[in-house]
Amino acid sequence: MRIDQARTLAEEHSKGGEERFWRIQKVVDLANNLAETIITGQQDGETLIKAAWLHDIGRSFALVKTGLYFLDGAMFLEEMGEIKLAQLVANCSFSKEEAEIVGLGLELERFPYHKSLVSDCLSYCDLSIDDRGKRVMLSDKVASIKERYGDNSSTYLALTKALPRMKEVFLEVETLVRREASL
Numbered sequence: 001m002r003i004d005q006a007r008t009l010a011e012e013h014s015k016g017g018e019e020r021f022w023r024i025q026k027v028v029d030l031a032n033n034l035a036e037t038i039i040t041g042q043q044d045g046e047t048l049i050k051a052a053w054l055h056d057i058g059r060s061f062a063l064v065k066t067g068l069y070f071l072d073g074a075m076f077l078e079e080m081g082e083i084k085l086a087q088l089v090a091n092c093s094f095s096k097e098e099a100e101i102v103g104l105g106l107e108l109e110r111f112p113y114h115k116s117l118v119s120d121c122l123s124y125c126d127l128s129i130d131d132r133g134k135r136v137m138l139s140d141k142v143a144s145i146k147e148r149y150g151d152n153s154s155t156y157l158a159l160t161k162a163l164p165r166m167k168e169v170f171l172e173v174e175t176l177v178r179r180e181a182s183l
Contacts, residue, residue, distance in 0.1 A: 001082055003046055006053035013060035019131065020059065026133035028052045030125045038176040039117060048118045051088040052125055058089070068104055070095040074111050087111045093123045094166065098158035117176075124173040127166060138170050 007028075014021035031052035035045030057063065058073025065072050074090035077083075090111035099108040113119070130136045130144055142159060149155045159166070 001050060001080070001085065003049050003053070006050040006085075010053040010057060013057050013063065017059070019133075020056065022133045023129055023131055024053065024056055026129045026135075027055065027125045030128060030135070031121065034121045034125065034173070034177070037180045038173070039121065044116075044118050047084065047088070048121050051085055051092075051118070051122050054085060055089050055092050055122060055126055066104055066107060068095070068099060068102065068108075071099065071104060071108055071111075078111070087114065088119055088122055091119060093126050094158045094162035097161040098154050101154045101158050101161075120169045120173055123166065123169050127170075138166060 010024055011021060014024065028049060031048050035048050039045040039048060054073065054077065056069065056073070057076060058069035058071065063072045063076045065075055070090055070092055074086040077086035077089060090108060091113040096105070096108060096113065099105045127138055127141050128135055130141060131148070136144070142163065145159055146156050151157075
């Protein structure tokens with residue numbers, strides 16, 4: 001899949017959700033920036049950008065199978081033969097923790113997680129942009145999710161469970177960005 005095809009798919013599956021598509025565009029803008037500054041290799045950079053376009057595709061009502069958007073998006077991408085993108089989408093941010101909380105951990109396991117700079121950057125981009133497309137700190141994103149979903153929601157509980165790991169991801173990515181900026 002090419003980047004333009006990923007963008008088209010994201011746009012098609014965001015119909016009626018212009019705010020969602022605006023946010024996706026901002027996630028992609030940040031992914032583009034990281035691809036240009038800290039990702040080595042054109043293929044990895046393109047993979048990050050495609051995954052950024054597609055990370056929320058499972059929110060489309062047309063793709064709902066399990067009710068977990070990252071899992072539904074991964075299943076859709078798998079059906080298209082896009083295995084690497086499916087794995088990245090399935091494992092974005094705190095999806096593992098949320099799948100476990102709602103009893104879909106085994107289903108998520110069919111998309112193995114491979115820690116990489118690309119996967120870390122995708123989670124970083126996703127959690128750095130709020131629902132209005134504004135760049136935010138991780139703590140702001142956590143507060144926003146708590147406010148939107150409530151502190152007993154699977155989304156908030158999963159994020160708080162994953163928070164130490166997400167803080168490490170943020171530290172790693174931001175350290176690389178600072179190092180690259182100082183060269």
